[in-house]
Amino acid sequence: MxxxxxxxPLNDCSDLLxxxxxxxxxxxxxxxxxxxxxxxxxxxxxxxxxxxxxxxxxxxxxxxxxxxxxxxxxxxxxxxxxxxxxxxxxxxxxxxxxxxxxxxxxxxxxxxxxxxxxxxxxxxxxxxxxxxxxxxxxxxxxxxxxxxxxxxxxxxxxxxYENGEKVSSTAIRAALEKGDIVLATTLLGRPYELDGIVVHGDARGRTIGFPTANVELSKPYVTPCLGVFAIKVKVAGKTFCGVLNHGMKPTFNKEEIRPVLEAHLFDFHQDIYGESITIEFHSFIRSEKRFGSIDELIQQIGADALEAKQFFGIA
Incomplete structure (x- = not known):
């Protein structure tokens, strides 16, 4: 293409076409x-x-x-x-x-x-x-x-129309803002995607047994609501299932900062810092919340990962 x-005003277009x-x-x-x-x-x-x-x-x-x-x-x-x-x-x-x-x-x-x-x-x-x-x-x-x-x-x-809903960009934006990933996928005709670069984070995920890829978006995308999602990730020429948190990390941060995207990929152990990454959103798992302790957080992340694996049929 x-x-x-x-x-x-346009110049002569005959040669171009x-x-x-x-x-x-x-x-x-x-x-x-x-x-x-x-x-x-x-x-x-x-x-x-x-x-x-x-x-x-x-x-x-x-x-x-x-x-x-x-x-x-x-x-x-x-x-x-x-x-x-x-x-x-x-x-x-x-x-x-x-x-x-x-x-x-x-x-x-x-x-x-x-x-x-x-x-x-x-x-x-x-x-x-x-x-x-x-x-x-x-x-x-x-x-x-x-x-x-x-x-x-x-x-x-x-x-x-899809179930009485007009297929439109506005409806897709609204669905993403509400975390209705199923509706957004249906209206788009494909999973919603974000492209970015894997950057260094605070490495806390690794210390609690759930290493994450911190993703910095490459474009000013519409992002889904804050929360946890079942995702697929394309990186280094392969596709992996995983779970993603989009939020402020309230358990660790006492003051609000800009939201971050942290993806935990299942059975993945490569160093991908600086790599381009594409995130596909497949299902909304839960809203973000603050936990009373690190142990509670670890337990919830494990439950989120299990729910994502069950969604993908790999549990």
């Missing part, structure tokens, strides 16, 4: 969840049928971040590198990354069609039912259909 960065027409799915696609996948797969299918190139147009940074809607959207479900990998898995030919700045945010819906989509030779556009575009979101999917005529056909993909 080719990645093309674009800044408005091999003089081919595009079937392009447009959206921010944070999470690349099952609803997003429906939109993107439709673009891929149309491109194959018409002999055009399939493309995904996304925006960096998040429009809501640029337009001052708070820090909530500084954190993400899928950073650009992860989006890239997921788009490629879906069979996309080109990832178009449009720089979202105040200049781009000020263009009208008509300008977006005439000065962005037409220069890109987009002949087919696929968007979600709630897609908006142009200054202050004045354009919607139906307006794009009107403005694109003639020459640009627009397909509008209806929302996807």
């Amino acid at each position: 080719e990645i093309i960065s674009l800044t408005y 091999q003089n081919k027409k595009l079937a392009v799915a447009i959206g921010h696609f944070d999470g690349v969840h099952r609803g997003h996948q429906n939109v993107i797969r439709q673009a891929v299918q149309i491109a194959k049928q018409s002999g055009s190139l399939s493309a995904v147009m996304t925006f960096l940074p998040h429009p809501k971040e640029v337009l001052g809607h708070g820090d909530h959207y500084y954190s993400c479900l899928t950073p650009p590198e992860e989006k890239q990998a997921l788009f490629a898995e879906l069979g996309v030919d080109i990832m178009l990354v449009v720089k979202f700045d105040l200049n781009f945010a000020s263009i009208s819906p008509q300008q977006f069609v005439d000065e962005v989509l037409r220069p890109l030779q987009a002949e087919h556009v696929i968007v979600g039912f709630d897609f908006t575009f142009g200054s202050k979101g004045r354009g919607n999917a139906e307006m794009m259909r009107s403005l694109g005529n003639p020459g640009i056909k627009v397909d509008i993909v209806e929302p996807l």
Whole structure:
């Protein structure tokens, strides 16, 4: 999959796109969840049928971040590198990354069609039912259909529901904040993942019989609620089951500090300091709490590990 960065106003795009027409799915696609996948797969299918190139147009940074809607959207479900990998898995030919700045945010819906989509030779556009575009979101999917005529056909993909819950990035964020890992996994269509680096911690886990990998996140991810989780970890080319604590370590810390991620991997004895690590969340075990003694903590960690092993069928 080719990645093309674009800044408005666009230069001549004919060479970049091999003089081919595009079937392009447009959206921010944070999470690349099952609803997003429906939109993107439709673009891929149309491109194959018409002999055009399939493309995904996304925006960096998040429009809501640029337009001052708070820090909530500084954190993400899928950073650009992860989006890239997921788009490629879906069979996309080109990832178009449009720089979202105040200049781009000020263009009208008509300008977006005439000065962005037409220069890109987009002949087919696929968007979600709630897609908006142009200054202050004045354009919607139906307006794009009107403005694109003639020459640009627009397909509008209806929302996807799961047990009455609309599949959306907002719903996934809410599920993670509540510790509803099962719902987050269902909406995403895969386990939620975080990437990071194994760093040195205070080594207390080793002294109580449960050595942990302390993980420093590589991107500003949305993190699940504080608590203990059954996880799988990809590190050094292999996958291991384990249990993870996301929290303030209240038994040891009397004052609140920033949350830490500590993963205890089952039957694992390697030195992985400095290694890249991917954490998959599979089940929420319990909320974080303070224990009256180290012995109580050790007993609870043992119970947490057993619950995780039973979840994975390895107890």
